[in-house]
Amino acid sequence: KQESPRTARDDSKDLAMCRILLAELESHQDAGPFLTPVNPKSVPGYRKIIKKPMDFSTIRDKLTNSQYLNLETFIIDVNLVFDNCEKFNEDNSVIGRAGHTMRRFFQRRWTELLRQN
Numbered sequence: 007k008q009e010s011p012r013t014a015r016d017d018s019k020d021l022a023m024c025r026i027l028l029a030e031l032e033s034h035q036d037a038g039p040f041l042t043p044v045n046p047k048s049v050p051g052y053r054k055i056i057k058k059p060m061d062f063s064t065i066r067d068k069l070t071n072s073q074y075l076n077l078e079t080f081i082i083d084v085n086l087v088f089d090n091c092e093k094f095n096e097d098n099s100v101i102g103r104a105g106h107t108m109r110r111f112f113q114r115r116w117t118e119l120l121r122q123n
């Protein structure tokens with residue numbers, strides 16, 4: 007069986023891609039609930055239910071401080087925002103729907119940018 011030679015993908019544009027993706031998430035019209043950390047004092051139950059809070063401003067800080075090893079660890083944190091949202095909010099709610107919309111947008115955009123690379 008002829009194996010396909012394993013070639014690494016070119017990751018030299020990944021940091022630029024993360025910056026583009028994060029800027030687009032932050033400026034999305036439905037980004038509001040995800041821009042800053044959920045305040046556990048004003049959202050009853052959040053601290054107990056959501057074990058690993060994440061939001062776009064925290065991702066921005068981590069990106070600025072070179073805390074993402076690679077594209078994958080960045081995508082994991084963005085998806086954590088949307089997974090937390092799905093866990094805590096009804097699908098049929100303003101914030102629940104915003105989470106689904108933002109997740110679909112992010113999924114499409116990073117796959118588009120990866121393809122053009």
Ligand SMILES: Cn1cc(C(=O)NCCN2CCCC2)ccc1=O
Nearest residue numbers: 038039040044049090091094095101
């Ligand atoms: C992601 N998420 C966010 C909240 C929330 O209340 N965020 C603050 C709401 N902002 C205050 C002014 C505009 C938006 C609650 C549950 C939840 O899962």
